[in-house]
Amino acid sequence: MKEYVSKLKTDSDFLYDETQENGNSFFHSLFMALKEYRELDKDERAMYIKKKRVQLAENMTRDHWFRIQNGNAAFIQIIDMMRIVVYMIPTFTEEEHQMDPRLLQILLSIMDSKEMDEKMIPKWDVECMKMEESSIQKEMLLYRMKNKWFEIFKQELTDRIDDLEKSVPPSEHRMTIRQKKKVIMKLASLSYNIFDIVVEKAFNEFRQDLESDNKWLNVFYIMGVLSETQYRFNILLIDETTGLPFEGQRFMDVTADHKPYVIFLYFPDYHFESLARSDGKTISRLFKHDDPFIQESLLWLNGTDTIPLSS
Secondary structure, eight states: OOOESSSSSSOEEEEOOOOOOTTTHHHHHHHTTTTTHTOHHHHHHHHHHHHHHHHHHHHHHHHHHHGGGGHHHHHHHHHHHHHHHHGGGGGOOHHHHHHHHHHHHHHHHHHHHIIIIIIIHHHHHHHHHHHTTOOOOOHHHHHHHHHHHHHHHHHHHHHHHHHHHHTSSSOOOOOHHHHHHHHHHHHHHHHHHHHHHHHHHHHHHOOOOOOOTTOOOOHHHHHHHHHHHTTTTEEEEEETTTEEOGGGGGGGOOOOOOOOOOOOEEETTTTEEEEEEEEEOEOOOOOOOOOOOHHHHHHTTTTTTTBBBOO
């Protein structure tokens, strides 16, 4: 085992095993706290992690997903997925997507997927960011995102149809104002279907990433997943580059309860190592909530400036 010394003054000498750098290092570090896992051989450990990842994905609901990082995880993933889905619209079918193919054909004749991506999504992204930064309750954010998408969709359709009408000779038949509004509303209503498809695909992709063996995961996302599923341990991350608690954990709830802690050494490339402490006879990977090192780390994460650092 290798030695590691934190820059926090209290009880800072640790040991760790070097583990393989792959997308499972977080889970390996987590499960090293369990005797049943430590007693397994290499192949059995790989299968253990694989099964646990599948279980986490199966237990993840949309409500859980939308609470991770107070909704920020889902928020980003939905916007990213919208950029993909708009290019899939020409392949939508009535059977699978419950959308009128005639309306879709008319929509795509007025504005194509590239125009949606380049003109509408940036506007929607900016408006959604304003919502995300405001005091809107997160359970309302999804509803507001959907309505804002409809508003932008409708306005873009209105502008495009107005432009098309300008090219129609005065002698040609034109829609009445009432007819035009009706057409715009029918086409704009497709935005609701598109949004629902985006949310479903974003959620499914999140679950697939969670269960996929060796898939690298954003540390904020996986910590949020464990919090939502009420895992048996709390996790403290120590930044390998600084020797201090990981700054990003200031944005995570690390003091919600008195469950025992496991400590990970966190490398910048999303690699993790399980830290342990030895008294010369036994090696411990579980730390009580009131352990001096845990308490000092939590104080540091809470912004206390008076904690002494070792030289």
